[in-house]
Amino acid sequence: MACHAFVIHIAVQTPLHSNVGGLLSYTHGHALPPGTLVRVPLGQRELLGVVWESVPAAHADLPAGVALRPLAQVLDALAPLAAPWRQLVAFTARYYQRSLGEIAATALPPALRKLSNAQLLRRLQVKKKAAQTVPEQEKLVALTAEQQSVISQIEQNCGPFLLYGSTGSGKTEVYLHTVAAALVADPQAQALVLVPEINLTPQLLARFERRFAPTLGPQAVASLHSGLTEAQRLQHWLAAHTGQARIVLGTRMAVLASLPQLKIIVVDEEHDPSFKQEEGARYSARDLALWRGRDAGAKVILGSATPSLESWYACQQGRYQRLDMPSRIAAAALPGVHLVNMRQQPKSTVFAPALLQAITERIQRGEQSLVLLNRRGFAPVLWCGDCGWKSDCPHCSAHQVFHKGERRLRCHHCSASQAVPRHCPHCGNPDILALGHGTEQLQEALEQVLRNVQRPDGKPARIGRMDADTTQGAGQLQAQLAHIHDGSVDVLVGTQMIAKGHDFRRMTLVAAIAPDAALMSTGFRAPERLFALLMQAAGRAGRDAAFVGQQGSQPQMWIQTQQPEHPLYQALLHHDYPGFAQQQLHERQQAGMPPFVFQALVRADAKTQDAAQNFLHAAAQHAQSLPALVGVFLYPPIPMAVQRVANIERAQMLIEAASRSALQKFLHAWQPLLHPLKKQHKTVVRWLVDVDPQNL
Numbered sequence: 303m304a305c306h307a308f309v310i311h312i313a314v315q316t317p318l319h320s321n322v323g324g325l326l327s328y329t330h331g332h333a334l335p336p337g338t339l340v341r342v343p344l345g346q347r348e349l350l351g352v353v354w355e356s357v358p359a360a361h362a363d364l365p366a367g368v369a370l371r372p373l374a375q376v377l378d379a380l381a382p383l384a385a386p387w388r389q390l391v392a393f394t395a396r397y398y399q400r401s402l403g404e405i406a407a408t409a410l411p412p413a414l415r416k417l418s419n420a421q422l423l424r425r426l427q428v429k430k431k432a433a434q435t436v437p438e439q440e441k442l443v444a445l446t447a448e449q450q451s452v453i454s455q456i457e458q459n460c461g462p463f464l465l466y467g468s469t470g471s472g473k474t475e476v477y478l479h480t481v482a483a484a485l486v487a488d489p490q491a492q493a494l495v496l497v498p499e500i501n502l503t504p505q506l507l508a509r510f511e512r513r514f515a516p517t518l519g520p521q522a523v524a525s526l527h528s529g530l531t532e533a534q535r536l537q538h539w540l541a542a543h544t545g546q547a548r549i550v551l552g553t554r555m556a557v558l559a560s561l562p563q564l565k566i567i568v569v570d571e572e573h574d575p576s577f578k579q580e581e582g583a584r585y586s587a588r589d590l591a592l593w594r595g596r597d598a599g600a601k602v603i604l605g606s607a608t609p610s611l612e613s614w615y616a617c618q619q620g621r622y623q624r625l626d627m628p629s630r631i632a633a634a635a636l637p638g639v640h641l642v643n644m645r646q647q648p649k650s651t652v653f654a655p656a657l658l659q660a661i662t663e664r665i666q667r668g669e670q671s672l673v674l675l676n677r678r679g680f681a682p683v684l685w686c687g688d689c690g691w692k693s694d695c696p697h698c699s700a701h702q703v704f705h706k707g708e709r710r711l712r713c714h715h716c717s718a719s720q721a722v723p724r725h726c727p728h729c730g731n732p733d734i735l736a737l738g739h740g741t742e743q744l745q746e747a748l749e750q751v752l753r754n755v756q757r758p759d760g761k762p763a764r765i766g767r768m769d770a771d772t773t774q775g776a777g778q779l780q781a782q783l784a785h786i787h788d789g790s791v792d793v794l795v796g797t798q799m800i801a802k803g804h805d806f807r808r809m810t811l812v813a814a815i816a817p818d819a820a821l822m823s824t825g826f827r828a829p830e831r832l833f834a835l836l837m838q839a840a841g842r843a844g845r846d847a848a849f850v851g852q853q854g855s856q857p858q859m860w861i862q863t864q865q866p867e868h869p870l871y872q873a874l875l876h877h878d879y880p881g882f883a884q885q886q887l888h889e890r891q892q893a894g895m896p897p898f899v900f901q902a903l904v905r906a907d908a909k910t911q912d913a914a915q916n917f918l919h920a921a922a923q924h925a926q927s928l929p930a931l932v933g934v935f936l937y938p939p940i941p942m943a944v945q946r947v948a949n950i951e952r953a954q955m956l957i958e959a960a961s962r963s964a965l966q967k968f969l970h971a972w973q974p975l976l977h978p979l980k981k982q983h984k985t986v987v988r989w990l991v992d993v994d995p996q997n998l
């Protein structure tokens with residue numbers, strides 16, 4: 303008996319939905335500090351878990367007849383995860399309606415699951431010996447007046463701050479300075495810097511390393527993102543947990559890192575939708591950063607040239623402090639915006655002649671242009687003019703996209719692919735047409751029309767492309783970015799991935815080829831997203847005032863549209879984010895949409911649409927008996943916009959409340975009723991709750 307004197311409650315990731323609040327109990331000879339990592343048996347397997355609390359067996363209040371199993375192993379090579387980290391995990395689980403164990407497992411590096419205590423100990427020792435080269439100290443630039451003023455505001459106030467700074471206004475320099483100030487003020491302090499996309503990490507990482515590694519050592523800056531190997535991710539996570547890493551830079555997953563001395567958090571491009579995790583635990587890294595900062599007493603700086611309407615509104619309410627940097631560095635001009643009325647162009651026009659002329663002149667002068675189209679592949683659909691056949695995905699309610707280079711049709715929802723048919727599979731017609739355009743086709747078209755255009759060195763123009771298809775392989779992304787920076791690409795065709803964050807120095811023209819498609823989209827966030835995308839894209843042009851001046855060039859943003867009079871484009875014409883935000887917030891308030899209401903979505907996936915909707919109807923029925931339903935509105939279940947994916951029918955039900963706490967209270971009361979419901983609806987494959995959903 304003495305050897306099992308304590309019952310230890312452990313956060314473990316159990317099979318989905320089987321255990322809601324999710325602590326499992328085991329026995330151990332003595333109490334363990336909360337946050338200790340352990341390995342526990344579950345069925346036939348052994349899983350990683352985190353100690354939540356230890357209770358003397360005599361007081362454990364267990365149901366009679368339950369025999370607990372002992373812990374398998376205590377990983378005490380590692381210091382326990384600190385209380386603030388556990389609070390963050392607990393908050394995330396509670397707020398996003400997940401189990402503690404799932405969030406803890408999401409937050410820990412996967413490699414930890416496989417290591418024994420002895421192996422872990424070895425890792426910790428090896429890591430200390432690892433020698434790395436220290437980059438050369440970067441030369442410090444003189445701060446602009448706007449940068450100075452913002453930095454001193456951050457020093458003197460608590461925040462949270464919204465750094466509303468123009469594209470190319472030097473926000474990165476503000477981050478570097480405020481991080482440096484926090485690290486100097488406290489020799490143990492740690493900083494967390496979040497970026498939306500993995501493709502933005504290499505250059506920012508290099509920047510932080512050049513600034514900090516010479517003084518703090520090569521291991522002071524660590525990165526956390528999905529592009530790391532399991533071994534790297536473990537090593538970087540350990541560096542953060544042990545305090546050796548003073549700065550952790552990463553994508554949304556980094557917000558859950560163990561940072562025992564966290565003093566400052568930066569969320570760059572805070573408006574970006576990628577901060578929201580869209581599968582598993584659907585958390586918003588930006589929102590968690592704000593919670594974590596408040597809880598840990600760390601300053602939080604959100605930065606953007608096109609803030610989210612949520613953050614903009616929070617400033618208006620006085621919840622965040624807004625700091626402005628309206629000017630670009632070295633008085634560089636924002637690009638002049640040209641709206642091309644495509645109603646006045648022949649129907650088949652892909653590039654307006656005036657745009658091609660402007661691109662041609664830039665190639666001849668040795669400047670770069672960026673051509674933006676948010677659709678990869680060659681054409682979104684193949685079509686037979688004789689019988690009306692279309693390249694529909696057999697498994698999804700979507701077309702399969704034509705990828706010409708690969709000679710395949712590929713579904714962007716389920717990844718199913720097949721060879722491109724030579725004849726119409728229905729009627730045998732050999733003339734199948736590619737409808738619409740993707741980035742692959744634009745690249746081919748530009749290679750064709752610009753084939754006789756020469757660069758200043760007499761060589762033919764080079765057309766590059768960057769999208770999810772060209773950047774899959776290891777190192778491809780960095781290699782392609784390097785080509786753009788060293789000037790070996792003259793025109794770059796790409797999707798939204800190249801439109802934001804990058805500091806391209808030789809780019810003087812950006813063109814959005816067919817942005818109207820996004821205007822037709824039904825989601826209420828579509829205008830906000832489109833405006834941000836276009837303004838960010840425009841922000842890639844003319845960043846280097848000296849280069850523009852020496853070239854005698856003019857930075858330009860071209861927009862090809864059927865609706866030049868649309869208020870969104872008119873606001874863009876004047877780079878008027880505040881005007882656009884005001885108009886959008888007004889509309890949202892009138893229509894009762896976020897940030898004026900709070901939303902959650904329940905989704906059900908099933909073999910048939912009826913089954914999915916029936917589950918949601920039953921869920922709504924169960925809600926009627928709950929007192930917490932007061933002030934909460936349940937909309938009727940509807941099919942999702944893409945109704946079927948991989949042969950699974952999907953339905954959703956929107957839940958709305960005027961206050962966050964009313965919504966949370968309701969979800970907490972309701973969720974326990976939904977778990978048993980799944981058992982009654984056998985054809986429901988899965989269901990999930992998405993709190994503060996971004997895609998409606």
Ligand SMILES: Nc1ncnc2c1ncn2[C@@H]1O[C@H](COP(=O)(O)OP(=O)(O)OP(=O)(O)O)[C@@H](O)[C@H]1O
Pocket residue numbers: 443444445446449467468469470471472473474475606607631802803804805841845
């Ligand atoms: N004080 C300064 N003096 C000279 N150059 C500066 C200064 N501050 C920043 N820069 C340079 O200005 C350029 C733009 O800065 P940065 O990339 O930080 O812009 P940003 O505000 O993050 O823009 P975006 O929102 O488009 O990402 C960079 O090349 C940076 O090195």
Ligand SMILES: [Zn+2]
Pocket residue numbers: 695696697698700713714715716717718947948
């Ligand atoms: Zn499919």
